[in-house]
Amino acid sequence: MTADPSPPSSPASAPARSPLFEARGIVKRYGNFTANDHVDLTVLHGERHALLGENGAGKSTFVKMIYGALQPSEGEFFWEGKPLRLSGPAEARRLGIGMAFQHFSIFEGLTALENVALALPPEPLAALEKRVREVSADYGLPVDPSKPVHALSVGERQRVELLRCLLQNPRLLILDEPTSVLTPQEAETLFRALEKLSAEGCAILYISHRLEEVRALCSRATILRRGKVTAEVDPRATTARALAEAMVGAEILDVKRPSGDQPRGEEILQVERLSLPADGPFGVALKEISFALRGGEILGVAGVAGEGQNEFMDALTGERRAPEAGMIRIMGSPAGRLDPTGRRRLGAAFAPEERNGHGAVGEAPLSEALFLTRRHEAGAMGAGGWLSRAWAAAETRRIRARFDVRAAGEDPPARSLSGGNLQKFLMGREIARAPKLLIAAQPGWGVDAGAAAAIQSALRELADQGAAVLVVSQDLDEIFALADRIAVISRGRLSEAYPAAEMTPERVGLLMGAGHSSPEAAA
């Protein structure tokens, strides 16, 4: 790393635009696998720098080394020009490196204030509370410090995590996918705080796969692909599409969009005033959910985590039964009291968000995963409950060929596949059945951009063949890329479904946050 192309658009502030943190030739090996291959990266004082890369590109490994949680196999870090060797996260924090994790490390039973106190040197709680309130007001990150964390929304919890970092006066703040659980409005609040922070001289290393955000927020982006730096660009001067292509290393397939007024088929799924009590203290109750889904269309259900989409999925798959059979009808048959197998027999197929341990058993070979959802098919079972291994092997080969599932060996354990390949296999498992109804949760979660595009195309194709498709996702890009109609789930209620053409991310965000006014009122 030699040249230092400080982009002209970045706000000039703080000490001179000199490097705060530098990584030179960082290599991290795990056995034969090289997670980071000679990575160079420079973060300037007060700079907002993005680290982009698809899933498995090596971003998390790299960041953990900066935070001292992992040691590099080769290469060196520099802090203000001096060589840096970190013994652990505690030393990183002392130096002024702060990190806000994707999965917050906060205790649900404690208050926001107590959580902050745990991370700091001992000081009287009253004094700390005053500081928390000041910092929270300063940066426009409203949180009530006295509230227990379990009563906070996901966005508020993230603010607690962030405040905790800010109170340690960081000079380099690392954020790992901070907006993955936020509504667009909450993300906007976060961006304002980050902009203020960097204007004060704190450098920000921002890890994300959301290209639009990176373009809005960051002045420089380092792109990682398979552990190597493939590009260092000014994201504002680059299109989102070009950034994505640098991440994936190939041209992204465009998902074919429907013309909009294509004829719709018959109603395949009808849900009628479906209510379900909360399952445990942290569950969400479903309240009077009603909608209908026709063949040929894709309905996108948006919503941030913890607003009831897990419960919604469980109710649709039959993992939790509805109180009355008539609340859910599949192909006209009452299905509310049926178990998942019964619903599959009516033509439904399901793809849960979690692949290992829910959609498949991690330790078990791929072919065995077929019996979880397709054992009622002709040929799958011999007489007397014997599994037909020949059927499973042939079907596994067929799915792997058709959906380009790459993995080592003929029949590897599900866990050994990358997120994208396992998802392609499990989607393939359901699509190969030619279901009349497919319900998928977060189909693009943890999946690289290439696989995500392939999965989106497969879903579109399935709908074009006349099936009804329901996609539940927190990822608005995914919803907008796929859906013909969009509804929002919030606090266990489902909004009306609006044509995708009439929706914008802002309207969806307002529906997420503020009950269920019509989009006209929301706009």
Add this chain to the structure above:
Amino acid sequence: MIRLEPRAAPSKLMATLSPLIAILLTLIAGALLFAALGQNPWRALRVYFLSPFDDAYMRAEVLVKAVPLALMGAGLAVCFRANVWNIGAAGQFTLGAIGAGAAALFIPAESPFAMLAVPLIAGALCGMAWAAVPAALRTRLGVNEILVSLMLTYVAALLLDWLVRGPWRNPRGFGFPQTNAFPDWAHAPILVEGTRLHVGAFLAVAAALGLGLMMSRTLRGLRLRVTGGAPRAARFAGFSAAGDVWFALLLSGGLAGLAGALEATSTVGRLQPEIGAQAGFTAIIVAFLGRLNPIGALLGALVLAVSAIGGENAQILLNLPKNVAGVFQGMLLFFLLACDALINYRPRLVARRRA
């Protein structure tokens, strides 16, 4: 402070070798134990692990001991795989002995039912009935099956005690707490003349092979594995968890009952307070030693049978207390679980963090 961190990729090879490593560690720890007891460790280990192979009778005795262990171990392996923790095989074994004893004592010799299969089936059904109690409580009320099955072991032992001291006592038994000797028809055919080895050995092998096939090749086996390994995936697949709990408990209870019936009819030949129900606890070690695989449990049963016979020999030849055999079994289970833990987790010394 030592912290256990999960390993990214636990070694397959080590997982397979783990029972052998555990046996080796048990031998080393055993040698130290013998030395501490003032014995020549080499001689003591020889008595423990090699003397059971000294003559044909002894070898047959090893198999006699292995039969109930293998039957119960195979059932428990299936049960534990399904994440159902039947700790009360000893109680189900005792009930099996009682059921078989009732059939052997009260079916007249001229009845068409006076054949070996009847006490064996009666024993298996009684074992299932005893295991049905924890199954019902767990599936209906969410009661922990570990506690219920374990507690019922003591109830079963007291029930047997009462029967052999009270209503079923042999009136001409000089006051000893035991029943009449069972009739000949209730005794399993002997395989090797001059030993106690009976056809029950075939049943044990058949059960292990059958259950091994069931676990790997049938939908039932798949269900049990998925339910045990990934309960959410089982729900997603539409497998009823309650059905699997019932199946696992009834299967392992039935096999324990069968083992008790065989032991009562064909090894002991009557009911008495001590009929070897302790084997129900040893079978837990057998199941783990066999990697929770029914066929592996067959091998595990042989290892533990050798150490049991060796322990008896050690009492006679070395004047060692009987409990040493129990200590050996305990060490074996301890090392086995420790090996498994270290295969899946890496210990790391971490400095206590100062605030």
